[in-house]
Amino acid sequence: MTMHLLEVKDLRIYFKVREGWVEAVDGVSFFVDEGETLGIVGESGCGKTTTAYAITQLLPKNAYVKGGEILFKGRDLLQYINRDGTINLFHPEIRKVRWRDISIIFQGAMDALNPVYKVGRQIEEAILAHPDALGKMAYLELSENQKHTSKAMQEAARRRVEELYDIVGIAKDRIDKYPHEYSGGMKQRALIAMALALNPPLMIADEPTTALDVITQYKILGEIKNIQKEYRMAMIMISHDISTVAEISDRMAVMYAGRLAETGNTLDLFMDPRHPYTMGLLNSIPTIKGDKETLLARLQSIPGSPPPLVNPPGGCRFHPRCPFAKSVCSRETPEATVVGPNHVVWCHKAAAESAGDEW
Ligand SMILES: Nc1ncnc2c1ncn2[C@@H]1O[C@H](COP(=O)(O)OP(=O)(O)OP(=O)(O)O)[C@@H](O)[C@H]1O
Ligand SMILES: [Mg+2]
Structure with a gap:
């Protein structure tokens, strides 16, 4: 088995609040190889920034690591957290890694x-x-x-x-x-x-162009891509906008309500999305055509918004908004279904269809 530059395994980060726990990141796994770009997409509040900050261990005080591994060049960076699961911002090993090995462009850092x-x-x-x-x-x-x-x-x-x-x-x-x-x-x-x-061998960019006008956004994205290629740097590009991310990502991870909905090669996610949430995000892009047209039309804009993550919906967290949901979706959390090379989906419907069953 080859070692990934970064491998995040079953990461769980919860925030302690008066009402209980915010399940901001709840079982997220992905990898990034040398020189490639992974895009992380999802609506506001899906846990993208929390995931990014966990990697560089810059989480706020009320954040608790509830489980998982963050392997950078094979070494688990979570071994340096405090015993109670909180982050030690100033751990010397993390300070060595941060910035020199993994740098980050913070969301809203312009201000x-x-x-x-x-x-x-x-x-x-x-x-x-x-x-x-x-x-x-x-x-x-x-x-x-x-x-x-x-x-x-x-x-x-x-x-x-x-x-x-x-x-x-x-x-x-x-x-x-x-x-x-x-x-x-x-x-x-x-x-x-x-x-x-x-x-650094890995750069994390959290919404690096969101605050800019469209033309500047486009130019800067192009330049980031060129720099990344020239210096063979790996990158995690985070955005709520799937078209921004797709533009420069080799692979994408679609997050919904603290969990993964679907991961795969960018082209595969575009041509053959399997999760209704991915389909919904893609449908904001007018050039999508083909036999999925009718289906996509039903998802024109995904009604509703992501749930608060204190006591999130049981089963599949997307079920309250999903036009295809059946009772199993509110009862059981969907497992990962591998539907192609690098292509994984967490959805009961997709799992049934991939097994050749009717939905
Ligand atoms: N310090 C905190 N205490 C409690 N809850 C928090 C804290 N920080 C974030 N959250 C909650 O965790 C969840 C994930 O937030 P996060 O900022 O990671 O989302 P995001 O996907 O980056 O969203 P956006 O697109 O708006 O940047 C949200 O429900 C958010 O309200
Ligand atoms: Mg964010």
């Missing part, structure tokens, strides 16, 4: 750039927080001695920022400007630069 510091300086600081990683970049050719003198390090970080601005397409004269002097697209590019700073 989180510190307004009182020049943008370039903020990226330099992020780089200087990892002197070892910086020193290892061959092109810098820092001697052991230089690594310990702050001036040499600062100059090296500055050179790296200049290089990064080139990569993400911001003019170098912007380095010493403040966030308010950046357009939205430029701020987002700066955040991409920050995530790329240490050449």
Whole structure:
């Protein structure tokens, strides 16, 4: 069996609230191989961000890991959490992994750039927080001695920022400007630069273009894709918009209410979606044609919205919104059904059909 770069197995993250537990991530499994892009899609509140933050262990205080494994290059990162299941934000092993091995572009981070510091300086600081990683970049050719003198390090970080601005397409004269002097697209590019700073083998991008206008969105996605290819970086791209994700993903994971609905190669999910939720998400794309047309028409827009995740619906969590639901759907949680290479679906109807039974 080959080892994946990242493999998430049966991950469960719950939030403790006054009413009980929010079952935000409840048995999610997926993998990412070197150099490939996995897209995670689903409506708001499906647990996408919680999944992403769990990987880098940046969860809020009321988050509890209830189970699962997060294997990065075969090592379970969840071995470093606290005994009670909460996250230890500052565990030295996690701090080594975070940013250098796995970087993240946070959802809404554009507004989180510190307004009182020049943008370039903020990226330099992020780089200087990892002197070892910086020193290892061959092109810098820092001697052991230089690594310990702050001036040499600062100059090296500055050179790296200049290089990064080139990569993400911001003019170098912007380095010493403040966030308010950046357009939205430029701020987002700066955040991409920050995530790329240490050449991580895996980058997680949580809704990286959602706040931008459509044209800028499209341009930046294209650039992310090029950078990812050129540096052979693996990526997890998160969005509520299936067409955004499909544009640049090799494979996709569709999440609904804290669980997986369907995973598969992007093309397979588009041509042959098996979960009614995937079909519903796809139907917002007008170019879908073929023998599924009638079916898709019924799902024009999925009525209703995702359930709150404190006491979520029993059985299949999608059943209250599913036009095909039968009584089994409210009683039993669907198991994974493999319907093709990499193509897995969690749905009673899909399981029955794949076994050749009538629904
Ligand atoms: N700190 C918290 N305490 C309690 N519940 C939380 C907390 N953070 C998130 N949640 C809940 O966990 C669920 C998953 O949230 P998450 O932010 O992971 O969803 P998402 O798929 O990223 O949504 P969006 O598309 O809006 O970004 C939601 O029901 C949310 O309300
Ligand atoms: Mg989110």
